[in-house]
Amino acid sequence: MGVALAAPASAADGRVYVYEHINYGGRVCSTEGNVSDYASFCGHDMVSSAWNNGYNSGNRDVIFYEHPNYRGRGTCLKNGQRWARMLPGWNDVVSSHRWSICS
Numbered sequence: 001m002g003v004a005l006a007a008p009a010s011a012a013d014g015r016v017y018v019y020e021h022i023n024y025g026g027r028v029c030s031t032e033g034n035v036s037d038y039a040s041f042c043g044h045d046m047v048s049s050a051w052n053n054g055y056n057s058g059n060r061d062v063i064f065y066e067h068p069n070y071r072g073r074g075t076c077l078k079n080g081q082r083w084a085r086m087l088p089g090w091n092d093v094v095s096s097h098r099w100s101i102c103s
């Protein structure tokens with residue numbers, strides 16, 4: 001965790017970043033891995049913006065889920081993309097994520 005950059009921009013670093021507030025504000029958490037339960041990561045139901053800065057190979061996309069253990073609804077943030085605000089219905093909802101390839 002730390003202070004979020006206002007405008008994330010850098011070379012891919014293999015990580016996904018999630019932010020407490022829209023526009024990449026507030027607390028930020030990042031990881032290279034899957035997170036089955038945000039209670040041990042950034043806390044449940046806090047994500048308001050996100051950035052997939054993963055490498056463009058293999059499981060390059062990130063699917064966010066509304067419940068732990070990749071359950072409930074899912075939404076896909078593709079490689080290299082960022083959401084200054086989560087899609088409608090997804091603010092303060094995410095409780096797990098995993099890397100995948102979205103069709």
Ligand SMILES: [Ca+2]
Binds near residue numbers: 019020022045091092
């Ligand atoms: Ca939030």
